[in-house]
Amino acid sequence: MAVRAQSGRSVRHGGTGVRDCLFLVADKNMEGVLKGFLSRPGVHASLGCGPFNFDPRRDLHVAHGQNDPGLYTRANEFLQPYAQSHRHATVVIDEEWDGTPGVDEIERRLTGHLIQAGWQQESCCAVVIAPELENWIWQDSPHVCEQLGFEGSYAELRGQLERKGYWRSGEAKPHRPKEAVEEVLRINKIPRSSAIYRDLATRIKTSRCTDSAFLKLRDAMRRWFPVVPS
Secondary structure (H helix, E strand, O other): OEEEOOOOOEEEOOOOOOEEEEEEEOOHHHHHHHHHHHOOOOHHHHHOOOOOOOOHHHHEEEOOOOHHHHHHHHHHHHHHHHOOOEEEEEEEEEOOOOOOOOHHHHHHHHHHHHHHHOOOHHHEEEEEEOOOHHHHOOOOOHHHHHHOOOOOOHHHHHHHHHHOOOOOOOOOOOOOHHHHHHHHHHHOOOOOOHHHHHHHHOOOOHHHOOOHHHHHHHHHHHHHOOOOOO
């Protein structure tokens, strides 16, 4: 099947060895979350889609040295080498950074990068997490407490963060999710690392995640890899 980019060049996506989906992310913590989650056995069932192939060495890439603003500006340069090797492509980025234009504009710009690189709009997806990646990992789960080194219940952890001003009373998630993670790790003298994010993503239940960016990714995977009735 030929996929025509805006430039007019035609990209072949039907050859032998073509991969299912490319995931391009802004930093190592995002890489850790997607690697942990997408490597889980039966991840397609968790997403409610059909099976798809995923190899983090071939399908998950970090825009090294760019972080969110650089990826927003130069995503097409990182994407182009994979336009002929992957049928679908997803870019994942945080919404909050210095100079951010907001979710809608980031999505529009990244979608343009994806199309320019060689995918049709229905074959690609720009995922913008508002405000930050950590929004995905804040769930009422003992695994969160364990990975952050907190010796207590999730309710106790939440109460502590409310008192410190990281979590507004009555809200489902902290309004400063990244700073909340960093504060708990600081108190427990645990270095922040992508391994913490990866390990959390292998254990928390995605059915509890109501974040709109995660749901957009889930819905894209369902479109691209539909469940085939038995």
